[in-house]
Amino acid sequence: MNAIDTAIRAAASSIALKGVTKSYDAAHQVIPPMDAEFRAGEFTVVLGPSGCGKSTLLQMIAGLERVSGGAIVIGGREVQNLEPKHRGCAMVFQNYALYPHMSVFDNVAYSLKVAGMPKPERIERVEAVARMLGLSELLARRPSQLSGGQRQRVAIGRAIVREPGVLLFDEPLSNLDAQLRHDMRLELADLHRRIGATTAFVTHDQVEAMTLADRILILNKGRIEQFDTPKAIYHRPASVFVAKFIGSPPMNVLPVTGDGSVLRLADGQVVVEAPLNGNFVLGIRPEDIVFGTGGPLKARLRYREDLGSHSVLAADLAGEVVRVATPFGVDIAEATDLSLSFPQARLHLFDAATGRALPGAIGAQ
Amino acid sequence: MVENAHSLNIAASLVLLLGITYILGPLYLTFATASQSYEYLLRSGLAWIPGDQLFNNIARIFTETRIPLQMLNSLLVALSQAVATCALSFLAAYAIVGFRARWAGVVFALILATIMLPLDIRVITTYQVASNVLAPVNWLLDATGLNGVIGEVFGAPLHLEWSVLNTHFGFIAPLVAHGTGTFLFCQFFRTLPADLFKAARMDGAGPVRFMFDILLPLARTPFAALFVLTFLSGWTQYLWPLVASSTPDMQTAVVGLARLSPDTDGAVPDFPLIMAGALIVSIIPLAMIALLQRYLVRGLVLSEK
């Protein structure tokens, strides 16, 4: 155990957003009033499509953007009017933003130097961080002499060297190739396990979110769609937006109508018995659809994708495309009729007008 | 195809040869003339072949003319101008690009517009300003009626006078504001990732610290390029030092060189002496280019490795 690990674990603070809003111009609000709490020591992933305000949210926490309203409380202190350096946050940027003219050592040490830490202490700290991140051999190099993954590690080192209470990441893996992204994901998870810093991690990649997060905050146009554990988000999506955003392939959603006794698809096929009236959206995950057992729903196969571990069939059902995940090697030709069944326990029902989940109405919720 | 390329090669070589002759021809004539005596020139006109009087002529530059002193003037003026221009352009560009100032776009456009107003076309107004820098204050005092009050209280209206003509400061100041330099730095700053500034803020560095620790070292090449360019233009500047200086001791070398030809009509100028002077005066900018030429190219291309 390094001293720095324990120091960061001790410093880990919670972040509370209280009615935080942001607008860059009077015309539209990027973030409508938002309340949320990022618990101390937790790894919270902020997930959403690009342009939904994730970076804006993170930069407001960091102090790089001013809030337009509301309060941000970090470790019990209101910080929304403080300069970044007084908030105890550190940040890792998407393109690393290392200082190109400085050595790795100087990059990592820069914040300590600005803070006026004496040189011997500075060297000790940087070397401890370098050992932790496997950078010891690289301290004399320039950023331009490093690989993408190494630069990433330097950026992380620069962030943790100050022993921050909060670590902020803005899409730090999106510039890496697939293999490296996978490796860095493991490294990040490992790092978090060791130092236990409160972490806010922004991404648009649901795999990163599902694998790294203690809890995921799903953002849509600046609004919180759902804020829960990866498991809950996968199994109990709170809205159609979340259902369609999570999972690969994502959940199938179909418009259905209830006549008081059954729910019917647009073409009249009955999906499930339910005493409901009105318009709804029905959701079912591709891997939950049972296929090839002479089920009641008639669909037509459009095309199939063989992924090695499994195949994904895309079928027309009542004018919508439904994806079905099947074990690999199912022998079936394209453009043939399929019969499917939707197990009731696996169904998700959403309000057609609001898109919110209707827990307890049928099936899974 | 091969034949084509071959004839293309020959054509290209011919063009290059022509270009070299065009550039080196006058230089050769300068050198040849500088190495002949005045009498030889009077006898045979243009000097096509070098003579043996080069060192003699150079010695005469040092003993008979004020060129050495004037070169010191030039050095002072060109260096100060280069330093001041670089500093001002750098700061202006930082203000425009580094901060979300509301009028940054307008200011940038106005600065660019000054490129179309070189000193040569505003030399008369510049002369007026330089002859009394405080003239606007006088005007303001008159216009606001304040001078009437002052006249009543102190007995005479206030009239301030401060001429910078015939001073080194007067040679430098009007040329320091540099639209091209500001543009150069603006374009360079725009190539830097925006997150760099944010990263520095997270590290606790304010705008001034960021400028010294990060921006300045990164801007080394455009700095050197602009420095060389403004130094050269300051050294070879003719019109403004000619107009603004009134004593030979204050003149710059280029002006002094031109003054070596006699004002009297009909006399044949001492061309060997003048050309020897030209050679000496060119040495400093030549050395400058030789030393810093790699920055010149890299800085203008704006790609930092």
Ligand SMILES: Nc1ncnc2c1ncn2[C@@H]1O[C@H](COP(=O)(O)OP(=O)(O)O)[C@@H](O)[C@H]1O
């Ligand atoms: N500095 C800015 N000025 C004006 N609008 C901005 C600025 N930064 C971001 N925006 C707008 O705010 C919205 C959210 O941006 P951002 O937080 O960067 O999204 P994300 O990180 O989720 O992709 C976008 O519509 C973007 O155009």
Ligand SMILES: [Mg+2]
């Ligand atoms: Mg972003």
